Amino acid sequence: ETGVTQTPRHLVMGMTNKKSLKCEQHLGHNAMYWYKQSAKKPLELMFVYNFKEQTENNSVPSRFSPECPNSSHLFLHLHTLQPEDSALYLCASSQESGDLGAFFGQGTRLTVV
């Protein structure tokens, strides 16, 4: 238990569906991150939020839409995904963007069919 909770843990969605991934932390951290990890590949940083403001968008396709309503919650809205988007999506938080002592959630295993 890291203090960062992701839901759902598993998600199967069709290419025409719209779904959302949720991340929640009550560690008092001000920075939150979304990562994508495909099979046998390194972690890919997608988005960074610092004090609710997006500070990094790592050339992520627009079919992935992040939302950070407050410092404790982070969402990743998904629509018209492709099969190659199937991956483990990980959320992390840290005290501030730049703090290398980050805490990760267990991830959401996404399968696009």
Added chain:
Amino acid sequence: LAKTTQPISMDSYEGQEVNITCSHNNIATNDYITWYQQFPSQGPRFIIQGYKTKVTNEVASLFIPADRKSSTLSLPRVSLSDTAVYYCLVGDILVGEYGNKLVFGAGTILRVKS
């Protein structure tokens, strides 16, 4: 973040001490060295962080020579459950609002055999 280089993989046996070295020739004065561990289908877990000399906690030790251009993560008496990917990150933890991107490299796959 400073660029880091780690071995792609390492094999070890239960009960042995494992040392994983990370090279970071371009480390800056304010940079810290941080190691994470990741098991399959789980998020990375913070292991240890240091700036210079030696840091030890209940999980591992981190050795950093005086020039800080490399660091070694030492895992004492590994078990099968230590089989994981280990990542080395180097960066300034005090950069402020638009700081590090917390970018991970490929890491080192450690396989512990019985």
